Amino acid sequence: MLRFIRIFATTTIALVASASIATAAPLPDPPAKPNCGSDIESVFVKGGRSSTSFRVVGTNLWRWLGQDGGGIVHTYVNAPGMSQKHFQSGASGRGGARSGLISVTTARQNISLYVMLNNDHNDTLCTKSMGV
Structure with missing residues (x-):
């Protein structure tokens, strides 16, 4: 009987612990990165x-x-009918x-562009979404 009580108590504690973990609040989104502004622009060529x-040009970096x-x-x-390309x-x-x-x-x-400026340590400093 004592063995049954131990197994029951252990199982109950495990179920309660897993239920509380499963209902924990989701992690918040990482903080948004600042917009690169006019420091990064797309330049239409032809x-x-x-x-x-086109080219992507950064000034005042x-x-x-x-x-x-x-x-x-x-x-x-990104463009309709093609997979995303990375440059x-x-x-x-x-x-x-x-x-x-x-x-x-x-x-x-x-065409839509998403641009990220990373430093040498691969930390994203700023981002920008734009068209050509």
């Missing part, structure tokens, strides 16, 4: 009805990276950043 070429800091500008390109380019506080020519097969008005 395009037609079915293709678009010393505000985010410091004068001697370096980092990476990550650009994620990255180096960035510095002194020289800014400039991506290579990014070309996608879709009309200009259908």
Whole structure:
């Protein structure tokens, strides 16, 4: 009988503990990163009805990276009918950043960009959503 009581008590405690863990409040979202503002812009190069070429340019990045800091500008390109594409380019506080020519097969008005500026430690300093 004593063995039954121990097993029952242990099982009850385990069930109560797992139920309280399962009903715990979800973790909050991480804090939003500041907007990069006009420090990062897309620059339209050329395009037609079915293709678009552009660059992503960063200026005044010393505000985010410091004068001697370096980092990476990550650009994620979304357009209807294609999977998301990722491009990255180096960035510095002194020289800014400039991506290579990014070309996608879709009309200009259908392209959306998500850009992140990371420092050398891969910490995201700012983000920006925009079109071309």
